[in-house]
Amino acid sequence: MSDVLTALRVLSTITAIIAALSPAPDFWRIYKNRSTGTVSILPVVTMFCNCYMWIMYAHLVNNFLPQFVICTVGMFTSVAFGAFYYHWSNDHRHIHQIYNVAFKVLAVYTLYYALGTSGVTNQSNDHVETTLGILSSVVNLALDASPLETMKEVVQTKDASTIPIILSTSFLVNAAVWVAYAIADNNIFLLVPNAIGMILCTIQVTLYLMYRPKQTSTHMNDKEEVQVVDFRQRPGTRGLYASVDHVDSMDNEHNNNSTDVLPFL
Structure with missing residues (x-):
């Protein structure tokens, strides 16, 4: 079992890093078009929150590899993507609203972490670990569900162009690997959110296949x-x-x- 667990740790590290980099194609399109277009900032913000919380949890349970390492990478990539999105967006007010909510959530989480681990809440270490694991799992689900932000619009217009399919697919593969890792490691806090995340990501990919983006009118070639x-x-x-x-x-x-x-x- 130890060899299997080691292999899954390596595999989960690889898939998680790929997931952290998965917004890159959409952001390259933003750069080319000089506009955010239909790309949403929500998946990037939830990715940052998710990575931040799991870093705190990983530090508490001494899980340096893979959790701490890959979540650190995810934090850096999400900050870079977020800054890039802000630069090309014309709706800074909407971004500020999302950032404000994210800041409050992380502030509450950090405050509880500080109070719980210092003994102020009179909880045992296991109880604090359980509470932090539950909170982190909730945000993990928010991350997997974030591409469904425009699901209603996709169904109504029968056009899935607003679904970031590369991100959704990478999240699906990553969640599947983490489910296998959680089973091998007997970690319920990794198993439950990633199992539900698999379902959410499957819905996204299914919607994309059902309502493939409509072909838009072609633009002139560079040398036309x-x-x-x-x-x-x-x-x-x-x-x-x-x-x-x-x-x-x-x-x-x-x-x-x-x-x-x-x-x-």
């Missing part, structure tokens, strides 16, 4: 040439001449390269 024709009459003549401007489209910026004046009539 466009001809702008302007009909005009040359002074002193009766005929019309066509002025043809050759325009290269690159990042939606038009640059006139040349102009040809051709006899039309």
Whole structure:
């Protein structure tokens, strides 16, 4: 069993790091479009809260690997993604509201951690560990459920473009590995939230497969040439001449390269 547990620790570490990096494709699209578009900040914020809480829990139960290490990585990536999102978002008020709720939740958790571990609450270490495990599990479920924020819209519009499928898929695989690890380690606080998380992530992937994003109109290629024709009459003549401007489209910026004046009539 020890060899199996070691292998699952390594595998869970790998899948958790992949899950922590899974928002990257969506944020690359934000960078290219210079807009957050349909991408939500909620999964990134809940990822930070989840990692913060599990770091505290891992420190309490002396679980350095894999919990402490991978949650530290997750905290750093979520901070980076959050700052990136804030930079390109036009709705800072909404982001502030989400940040405010997250801050209050983490403040309460940290306060209880400090009071519980110092003996102020008159609880045993096992009782404090149990309470922190339950609180961390609740936030873990919030993280897995966060991509379902737009589920109602997806069903109504029959368009799953708002579901971050890469993130949802990586969360599904990660939850499955953690379920196996929790069973091997006999850890109920890891088993229950990740088992429910598997169900939530399965719902997300199923919705995406049912309502695949609709194809949008294609944009011009970076090197696509466009001809702008302007009909005009040359002074002193009766005929019309066509002025043809050759325009290269690159990042939606038009640059006139040349102009040809051709006899039309």
